[in-house]
Amino acid sequence: MLPSVTSIFSRLRLKQLRLLIALGEQGSLVKAAEHVAISQPGATKALQEIETILGAPLFTRTNRGLEPNDLGYCAIRYARLIQTDLTHLRDEMIGILQGHGGRLSVGVIMGAVPFVTKALSRLLDKQPALSVKIVEDTSAQLLTLLDDGRIDLAICRTSISRHPDSYDSLDICDETLAVVASPKHPMAHCEKLSLKDLSDSRWVVYSANMPMRLLLEREFHEAGLRFPTYLVETTSALATLTLLQQNPSFVALLSNDVAHFFTHFSLTTRLPLILYGRSDPYQLITRRGTTLSPVAKLFTEVLANTENPFL
Numbered sequence: 025m026l027p028s029v030t031s032i033f034s035r036l037r038l039k040q041l042r043l044l045i046a047l048g049e050q051g052s053l054v055k056a057a058e059h060v061a062i063s064q065p066g067a068t069k070a071l072q073e074i075e076t077i078l079g080a081p082l083f084t085r086t087n088r089g090l091e092p093n094d095l096g097y098c099a100i101r102y103a104r105l106i107q108t109d110l111t112h113l114r115d116e117m118i119g120i121l122q123g124h125g126g127r128l129s130v131g132v133i134m135g136a137v138p139f140v141t142k143a144l145s146r147l148l149d150k151q152p153a154l155s156v157k158i159v160e161d162t163s164a165q166l167l168t169l170l171d172d173g174r175i176d177l178a179i180c181r182t183s184i185s186r187h188p189d190s191y192d193s194l195d196i197c198d199e200t201l202a203v204v205a206s207p208k209h210p211m212a213h214c215e216k217l218s219l220k221d222l223s224d225s226r227w228v229v230y231s232a233n234m235p236m237r238l239l240l241e242r243e244f245h246e247a248g249l250r251f252p253t254y255l256v257e258t259t260s261a262l263a264t265l266t267l268l269q270q271n272p273s274f275v276a277l278l279s280n281d282v283a284h285f286f287t288h289f290s291l292t293t294r295l296p297l298i299l300y301g302r303s304d305p306y307q308l309i310t311r312r313g314t315t316l317s318p319v320a321k322l323f324t325e326v327l328a329n330t331e332n333p334f335l
Contacts, residue, residue, distance in 0.1 A: 026079045035077045038110075041103040043070050044082075048100035052089040074099075115155065116317075128319050129157040131166035131178035134261050135199055135236070135279025136306045140179050143330040147323050154319060162234060162259050167191070170311050176320040178309045179327075181235060193307040196327060201236065201299050202283035204292040208272040217297045219247045228256045228264050228276035239301045240277050246300075268292055279303075 039060065046056035057067035075082055082096035092100060116126035128147075132140045137160060144156060159169060163180035170178050170191075179196070182188040203222070211217060223244070230237040244251045256274070258264060264276050265286060275295065278286070286292040308324060310316060316324070 027077065032077055036074070038106075040070055040074050040077075041106055043067060044074060044100050044103040045107060047071070047083070047090055048092060048097075048103075050089075051091070126317065126319050127155040127157070128317075128323055129159065129175040130323070131159045131161065131169055131175040131180065133163055133166065133180045133306070134160060134259060135282055135303075136179045136197065137261065138281040138285050139197055139306070139330065140327070143323070143327040146330060147326045150322070150326070151319065160259075160261075162231070167309070170309065173311075176310075176317065177324070179306050180309060181304050181307055182309060183235065183304050184233075190312055191309050192312050193309045194328075195305040196308050197306045199303040199306060200280040201239065201301075201303065202278055202280050203275055203295045203297045203299070204268065204278055204283050204286060205275045205295055206268045206272040207290065207293045209275070209293065209295070210273065211295060212293045215296060217295055219244060219249055219297065222275055222295070222297065223249050223252065225252070225273065225275045226254050226256065226271070227252050228258065228267050228274055230259060230277075231257045234259075235303045236277055236279070239299075239303055242301055243299055265291055 039062075042060045043056060043062075046059040047053070050056045050059060053067050053071070054064055057064045060067070062070070071083070078095075078099060080095050081093065082099050083090040083092055112127055120126050130140065130144070141158075144158070148154060148156070157175075159166065159175055161169075163178075163182075163184045166175070166178040166180045167182070167185055169175045182191050182193050185191070205212060211221065214221075227240075229240060241251050256267060258267075261278075261282060264278065268274050268276055269291070276292075283292070283294055287294050308327060
């Protein structure tokens with residue numbers, strides 16, 4: 025049985041994590057010891073302590089040196105994450121001391137990207153030396169990153185979570201959907217279309233059980249049509265755009281904001297198809313009980329006062 029988090033936290037030292045990272049990079053106890061400036065006996069003892077603290081062997085001894093096992097690869101990966109977090113800690117402290125405001129990490133679903141990037145641009149006008157990390161993913165993945173402390177806040181939806189009460193959320197923007205295609209699509213110049221006209225098309229959509237996908241499935245069901253069998257599933261706006269450019273017969277379901285953005289630059293055309301359903305609104309989400317940094321609080325204020333760029 026693995027030790028408790030409290031036990032690991034109280035016994036594990038940062039120098040031991042440095043040794044883990046060096047072992048992953050060097051594959052040799054001798055070279056790893058040189059890298060972290062300790063003796064070979066000291067490195068041997070430190071590795072034994074690490075394995076005792078974590079409650080499991082992490083390496084296999086071979087003729088070529090030390091080979092991480094599955095648990096070893098896992099431990100090395102998290103040691104690197106801790107090292108990265110400490111680097112970010114130092115960078116943020118330097119930024120705060122210099123009056124720059126530090127670092128902000130924001131998660132966002134694809135449909136909210138135009139809205140969020142406008143707010144971030146306004147924030148950077150106020151804090152020009154601020155470091156910003158934007159993570160685009162599904163709501164499910166973003167909530168996992170929020171739970172793990174990898175992002176400060178997320179613009180997504182709690183409706184997909186089994187534990188929505190774990191979060192503080194604020195509705196910030198409604199989402200409407202649009203069907204888009206390449207400007208070369210055979211029906212690009214039609215005045216009016218129905219789902220039946222596109223039922224045999226290959227659709228580019230979100231994965232199953234995602235809100236946008238569920239809405240499209242309901243639209244087909246209520247129209248008395250079988251949901252298309254041949255799909256391309258992606259959460260990437262770039263992948264969607266590239267697929268539409270390379271396959272003029274494809275169609276895609278996008279948020280209205282993203283569709284406006286693509287169409288504004290003549291990358292896609294919006295097909296004249298009316299969808300009657302609406303997705304849940306985007307939400308500004310933080311982990312309940314978490315205290316936001318000053319820069320994260322400032323961003324939430326800027327976000328609340330930002331108008332949708334495509335309304």
